[in-house]
Amino acid sequence: MKRRSFIKKSTATASLIGVSVTGVNAMNILDAPKNSHNFNLKYAPHLGMFKNHAGDDPIDQLNFMADQGFTAFEDNGMKNRSVETQGKMAKTMSDRNMTMGVFVAHKIYWKEPNLASGSPEKRQEFLNEIKASVEVAKRVNAKWMTVVPGHVDLRQNIDYQTAHIVETLKQASAILEPHNLTMVLEPLNFRDHPGLFLTESPQAYQICKAVNSPTCKILFDIYHQQIQEGNLIPNIDACWDEIAYFQIGDNPGRNEPTTGEINYKNVFKHIHSKGFKGILGMEHGNSTHGKKGELAVIEAYKASDNF
Template identity: 65%
Template sequence: MNRRNFMGKSLAAGALSAIPFSASANNSSENTFQLNYAPHFGMFSQSAPGSILNELDFMAEQGFKALEDNEMKARPIEEQKQIASRMEKHGMSMGVFVAHTIHWFRPNLTSGDQDKRNEFLQEIRESVEVAKRVNAKWMTVVPGFVDMRKDMGYQTANLVESLKQACAILEPHGLVIVLEPLNKRDHPGQFLSGTAQAYEICKAVDSPSCKILYDVYHQQITEGNLIPNIDAAWDEIGYFQVGDNPGRKEPTTGEINYLNVFKHIHNKGFRGIVGMEHGNSQSGKAGELAVIEAYRKSDGF
C-alpha cells in the first residue's frame, strides 16, 4: 500500500560522511543513537544497493536500532523471515507495520457496519501471525473516513467497540494497536486527527493493546503545542513517528525543533521506537547521508 511518497525530489548535494558500508561490520560505541530511530526500506537504497537486506546491514552500521516497514504484511512469508533473521543478527527491533486495509474515502470502523468490522478483525488475526514472524509488537491502525451520516458520538462508539474486539485478539499475544491521528490538510475526511481525540478513544477502549501513534509531523500541522500535548497524552502514547514540516523530510529541514522534542521524550523515559516516516530532502547518496547527519544532530542532547 503506497500511502505516502517517500522520494526526495531535490538535486542538492552535501559534503557529508558516514561509516563505510560493509555487510559484516558491527556497530561501534561512537556510532549509536540515544533513541531507537527506525528507518524504512528505500531510505538508504543508494548507499546499500542490491537488496533490502543490504539496506538493513547499512542501517545497523550507522547505529540505527530498529526498522519500520508499513508494507511488511504484504511481503512474501519467506521475505518476512529473511528480514527478521537479519534484524536479529544486528540486534534490531521491528517497528510498526500497517495492520489492516485503510479506507481513505469511505467509512469503515466509524460506520458500525458489521461486515466491515468482521473484515477488520480478520485482518487483525492475520497481523498477529505477521507480528510473530517478524518479532513485532506494534501495528498501525487508521480508523478510516468519517461517516457523514452519523453523529461523531455514534462514530466514536462504533470505533471503540471494534477496537475492544481487536484488543481481545491481541492481548494474549502482548501485541499493540497504535492509533494514528492524521492531519486534515494531507488527509481530509479522516475520522481521527487529534491527540486529545485519540487519547479519549484509548481511555474508552481501556486496554494495554490500544495506544497512540504520535506522529510529530501530523500533530505539528493539526495542533502544534507539541511538548505539552505529548505530556498530556503521555500514558497512552506507545510509539512516535517523525518528519519535519513543511515538506515531510528529515529533521532540521523544517520548523520543528527535534533536538528539544527528542530530548524531552528521552528524559521522560521513552525507550520505544521513533519511526522515520518521511522522505529525503536531497536525492541520491548525498541525500541519504544528509538524513543520517540530521539524526546525529537532532540526537545530540
C-alpha cells in the first residue's frame, strides 16, 4: 500500500449527530463494540478504517473511533473536503475530545523535482499552498500539516538541492510561525517511492536544524523508516528533539501492528517512556477485510499498547 493511496478527494457529507439512524447503518452501529479503551498514546485512525461498522459518513466514523477510545484522528485529504464538511468534522472532534492530526499541506511532486530544483515558480506555488493550509488548519483545529519535498533533481548536486529546500522551508516557517502551526517533514522509503529527495531521518534532522524553527519538524513514519534504515529506537532517540509526529504501519504489508516484523509494543513503550504527548497516525491498511478486520485493528492496538 503506497502512501499516496491515502490522499483522496471526498465529497461533502451530512452530519447525523442527534438524528436517529435507520436501515443498514443502524444495524452497523448497533453491532459495533461498545467498550471504550483507555490507550496510553494518542493513536489516530483515518476515514475508511472502520466503515464496515460505522458506514460511509465521516461523522459516524469519527464517533465510532471515539467510542473505541481513540483520542485523535488524521486525514491526509482534509484540505480537499468542502468547508461545510470540514466544519462538521471539526465540531464532532471537539465534542468527542479528539485531537486533529496531520493533513497534507500541498501538492506532492512524485515524479519531477519541485522544491529541490530551486525554481522560483515552484517555490511560490508551495508557499501559496502553505498559506491556504493555514486556513484549513484553523477551520479544523489542526496543529500539524505534512510536507513532502518531492522528487530529486538529477541535474543538481545534492547539496544545492538541500540548500534550495532549506530556503523554501524557512520562508514557509515565516508564514506558519504567527499561527503556531507546524509542518512535519516526512521521509519516505525508496522502495515504495523511488526518486524522492527526503528518505532518511538523519537527513530530515539536518534540514530541521538548518531551518531552525519550531514550525519545521519531523514526521517519523515507522513503516517507512523500518524499510529505509531500520534501527528504529536508536534513530528515534538520535533525532528526538526534532520529532513532532509519528505514523504507524507494520512491515511487510503496511497493515496494523502485530501483522509484520516490527515489535510495536516495545516501540510504543519507548515513545511513551520519553513523555511523548503528540499523535501517532494509523496510516496503514487493515490486514483482513470487513468487520472482522476492523475488530482486528482495534485488538492489535490494545495488545501493542499493553505495556
